[in-house]
Amino acid sequence: MKTVLTIAGSDCSGGAGIQADIKTITMHGAYAMSAITALTAQNTTGVYGIFEVTPEFLKQQLDCIFTDIFPDAVKIGMVSDAKLIHTIAEALKQYQAKKIVLDPVMVSTSGSKLLKDDAADALVTELIPLAGLITPNIPEAEVLTGIQIHSAEDMVSAAERLAEKYLGAVLIKGGHGKNTANDLLYETGKSSWFYGERIDNPNTHGTGCTLSSAIASNLAKGYDMENSIRKAKGYLTEALKAGLDLGRGDGPLMHNYVLNTKTEVSEY
Ligand SMILES: Nc1ncnc2c1ncn2[C@@H]1O[C@H](COP(=O)(O)OP(=O)(O)OP(=O)(O)O)[C@@H](O)[C@H]1O
Ligand SMILES: Cc1ncc(COP(=O)(O)O)c(N)n1
Numbered sequence: 001m002k003t004v005l006t007i008a009g010s011d012c013s014g015g016a017g018i019q020a021d022i023k024t025i026t027m028h029g030a031y032a033m034s035a036i037t038a039l040t041a042q043n044t045t046g047v048y049g050i051f052e053v054t055p056e057f058l059k060q061q062l063d064c065i066f067t068d069i070f071p072d073a074v075k076i077g078m079v080s081d082a083k084l085i086h087t088i089a090e091a092l093k094q095y096q097a098k099k100i101v102l103d104p105v106m107v108s109t110s111g112s113k114l115l116k117d118d119a120a121d122a123l124v125t126e127l128i129p130l131a132g133l134i135t136p137n138i139p140e141a142e143v144l145t146g147i148q149i150h151s152a153e154d155m156v157s158a159a160e161r162l163a164e165k166y167l168g169a170v171l172i173k174g175g176h177g178k179n180t181a182n183d184l185l186y187e188t189g190k191s192s193w194f195y196g197e198r199i200d201n202p203n204t205h206g207t208g209c210t211l212s213s214a215i216a217s218n219l220a221k222g223y224d225m226e227n228s229i230r231k232a233k234g235y236l237t238e239a240l241k242a243g244l245d246l247g248r249g250d251g252p253l254m255h256n257y258v259l260n261t262k263t264e265v266s267e268y
Contacts, residue, residue, distance in 0.1 A: 002030045002220040003069055006213055007062075007088055008077030008105075009050070009114070010036050013043040015252030016108070016206035021075060021213040023255035024235070028217035033071060035061040037079045037088075044205055044247030047112035050080065055087040062088070066095040072220035073099035075213045076131070078114045082122035089126040099219045102131035103212040104140050109205050109250050133169045133225065134162070135212045138176040152182070152193075159186035169225055171215075175207055181237075185229060192226065194233050199240045203251035210253055211236050 004025045011017035018034045025032035037058060041049035053061075065071065074097050079085050092100065104123060106115045115123065124144065128134055138149045145161040147154060155172045162170045169187035174180055174196075181196035214232030223231065242254035254260075 002072045002217075002222075003033065004028075004030045004073050004075065004213070004216050004220050005033045005035065005065055005071035006075045006077065006216075007035045007037060007079070008075070008209070009038040009040050009080070011040055011042055011206070013247070013252070015044065015247075016042075016209045017077060020206040020209040020252070020255065021077065024210050024213040025217050027235070027255055027258060028214060028221070030072075030217045030220055031069070033065050033069060035065060037081075037084050040078075042108070042110070042112075044110075044203075044249035044251045046110040046249070047108050047114070050114075052081055052084065055083045058084055058087050059091060062091040062095075066091065066097070070095075071097065073101065073216040075216035076100065076102045076127065077209055077212065078105040079123070079127070080115050080119060082116070082119040085119060085122040085127050089130060092130050097130075098132075099216065100131045100133075101212050101216040101219065102127060102134045103208050104128070104134060104136050104144065105208065106140050106143060109207075128166055128168075131168050132219075133171060133215065134166070135171045135173060135208065135215070136162075137173045137208055141172045152184075155184045156186075156191055159184055159191060162186070163189070171229060173208065173211065175204065183229070183233065185226065187225060194229055196233055196237055197241075199237065201240050201243060203243075203245055203253070204240065205247075205250045205252050207236060207240065207253065210239065210255065 006021035218228035242257035244254035
């Protein structure tokens with residue numbers, strides 16, 4: 001069985017973060033492990049509290065994982081503090097972790113800041129260079145590049161700007177667009193679009209977490225980058241299309257929709 005580690009924050013309401021990642025990895029037939037960076041008190045209406053672990057305790061979790069069940073791929077999500085970012089970067093180098101997918105989580109769908117102001121630099125200088133793929137959404141790509149994104153061409157310019165300073169692949173997610181859900185992959189000087197059907201469903205809590213952990217699961221299973229993203233986007237679209245409607249705000253996805261439709265995950 002392939003193994004995937006998620007390093008992220010816990011979402012007690014189950015829609016994003018560690019909980020979304022574990023559901024996604026499990027539905028992909030891989031074995032999920034987690035190193036928790038923070039507990040969040042949140043639900044579909046907002047984030048009401050963040051309780052970070054200490055760098056020492058995060059390191060202890062990473063040591064336990066890497067010295068016992070080595071992950072075939074790693075997904076990194078919310079890490080709000082510079083010291084925690086540093087701890088993760090050192091551990092990933094120490095253990096020579098492979099297939100690292102980094103979702104540079106900055107702000108939640110509900111509008112709460114999930115990255116401290118002084119931690120953005122550490123994310124850029126310490127963690128992004130270790131990733132094989134980074135998956136910023138449009139606002140995150142704007143922060144990382146200083147380019148305002150209003151069109152598909154702007155997405156390409158932003159991806160090119162990121163590729164000037166960073167060797168890995170870049171996936172700019174287009175979920176924040178109005179009528180489309182097209183994501184742009186920029187890898188070794190070449191861009192490719194993943195065209196997605198825009199689903200009329202406001203329940204998008206955890207889409208970014210789900211997409212990145214689905215990509216990490218597919219990479220762990222041996223698919224190349226392009227196929228890993230294509231399959232992950234297929235999974236995400238179906239989980240959104242299933243139309244789960246929980247909570248009073250922007251609700252979570254139906255990660256286990258395959259159990260209803262009896263479709264095999266390997267068919268995405
Ligand atoms: N309404 C939608 N219909 C179809 N696909 C969508 C929709 N909204 C988002 N997506 C897709 O979901 C994935 C995540 O994109 P998005 O831009 O929402 O990321 P994000 O903002 O990081 O997610 P999160 O909600 O976790 O913060 C992308 O593949 C995007 O195209
Ligand atoms: C622990 C955690 N990680 C990530 C997100 C971002 O997801 P979203 O933008 O869908 O709220 C979140 N809300 N909570």
